[in-house]
Amino acid sequence: MQKSERFVLRLAIFSRFLLISLIITWRLLYPRYDSSAQLNPSCLSSSSTADELSHLKEGDRVLWPRAGAAIEGSVVWDSVYFVRIAECGYEYEQTYAFLPLLPLSISLLSRSVFAPLIPVIGYRAVLALSGYVLNNIAFVLAAIYFYKLSFLILKDSAASLQASVLFCFNPASIFYSSIYSESLYALFSFCGLFYLFSGSNYVAILLLGVCGTARSNGAIHAGYFCFKALLQAFDAITNKNSISLSEINEEECRISRSAKGMAEMKFGSGALVGGESENRSRAKFGVG
Template sequence: MTQTKTSPKLHHETTVIKSAIISRLIVLTLILLWRTLLSPYDTSAPINPNCLSNNTSQPNVDLQQQQQQQQHVLLPSLGSAIESSIVWDSVYFVRIAQCGYEYEQTYAFLPLLPLCISLLSRTVLAPLVPVIGQRAVLGLSGFVINNIAFVIVAVYLYRLSVVILKDHDAALRASILFCFNPASIFYSSIYSETLYALFSVGGLYHLISGKDVIAVLWFALSGFSRSNGIINAGYFCFQTMHQAYDAIFLRKRAFVVVGGALRCICIFVPFVAFQAYGYNNICLGHLPNNMSPWCKARVPLLYNYIQSHYWGVGFLRYFQVKQLPNFLLASPILSLALCSIVHYAKLKPEIFFSLGFCAPPEHKDSAAVFFSFAENSSNSRENRNLKARKQVTKDGASLLPEEYKLSAKQGYLSAAVLPCILHLGFMAATAFFVMHVQVATRFLSFSPPLYWFASYIMKSPGTGKRWGYIVWAYSAAYILLGSLLFSNFYPFT
């Protein structure tokens, strides 16, 4: 009897894991295929000049000894093949893992991925250094970390989707869509998207499970992986806003605001600490005339300066006629994001425009699972967390009973989806108005509402099948195009 009850949950998670592994194998195979059939646009990827200092990832080995090791590797052709796959921003991450932060512009790449690469290359994969060389091992470490982390992200997305959507079939469809998402090439390359997605989606899952401390830690790590990770503090802002309403109007206490503020500060700490680290290395100890301009600012913000000065990032700065192809390249993901937001706002205006304060009675339970809304308050914060954990256990974070009854009134249109919709809206607006718009495909690719909405419309009566073909064709085309262009050093996203 127990086995029968747990089989749907185990079967779906197994399917998600298999899909994630298969998708990674497909992407890696395509990379190898295109690298074999075509010549890369830029052949400088294997070039690896000496570090500017002896502060390398192997501090006990001097540069001369490292060069000797590099010249006497057992499989130089294999090492060269791995190094040639280190392209675009991957060069920065591997270089930072090997030599640290040598130049001002490298501080645009946050340190979590380089630290993980350095750690793995000096421990588990260290015996491979004499076989393929140090830089190849660093590159291999990046590939291993990101492809394994991707599988974990897919599982977290499935568990999160089950709780939010209250429909494990819809959760399965959304998770499989994520496994074959249009930005797949970046999740199997040496980019920070995978770790960012892991700690963002994982943090969100822990948040709805009532584990606020773990959620804060995971969101903080997402901000240590990519700068936009600090936006995850918005989930706690949203939670605190509703708890403050509860405290002020129902219980006449407002101390919850302090707790929410402290959680947000903890999420900001890793990113702010890294900016301070950059200020210490670049600005301190230099004469004013030799300082970089941002060092003299009243509030010295290294990351903003680098993005603006070296990459031309800024509000409306990308709105140029010559950038129209890049807007076209980003239009599918931006259109999907816009449709998901507009559809939710159109069908649930009372939830969307009231920010969840006026959620109808049938949505109260789902909202309470996510943020303990005021209408479902209990006597204490601990009781609220306990109630949320019990609800999560009941609704699917643990093993789902086979006879679990789905609610037709919830799913994608549940009040619990609202915070994710608002998060997606902010991210999409930033990608369109501020960033290089072509990066929107990978910038938004982790966002759960995209896959929840796609899963929702694929089952809609009438046009669902057609939309399903469109979504899958879009993903397949971008996987093929991305693996072809990106791996051969041609511009993609």
């Protein structure tokens, strides 16, 4: 990793710690506006993992119930849907607006890496914690690839660093540290575009395809491939025309040489040379 990339890495990590500290501070000072985190009915499907672990949701069965309640209380707005889908699957029609990459990733992390924490803080809190950790790590990686993509296009390290600073500290940066799909979308978008402009088309197709499972507007990345195909078609047509012109010039030269050869065979090379000398002499003395 280059020096500039290490700087972007430290900058992205610092921005996440700063933002999370501000979030915790403001939530301690002011009450939550959205109270949807308290709404947590049982899953409709009786075979879901949440029902299998329902005995761990009760406060007397969890070692740190207050910590679990605090984490669950931070799940607000659209985060409620992502955690609910990870917990119970797609139950209602409105949940289909949230694509499956983030809920699936949260579910996998909660059942593997963070599974030992379920008896400590509860299953739903583990789901939320998995989402927070996943999105913040994804943001840090996205910041690095954002710098690499910027440097690849701009060929200017200073401008790329400035763009990375603005990316890490932009006003909408809070969404990258919440349980939203922006972090995964940004990560796979920047990675895919970096490999696309680097010439690795197959890797770019794979990454941008995964990006489309995070947010529906990932489909617009197909425009890059369409534009690239148009450029290749234009280059092919241009090269074909230039080849055709060169072929025409070669054909004209060949015809000229053939005509000259036929004239030499008919009149002799001496007659041609003499005729040319006579013509030059007449032109010199102005004789018609």
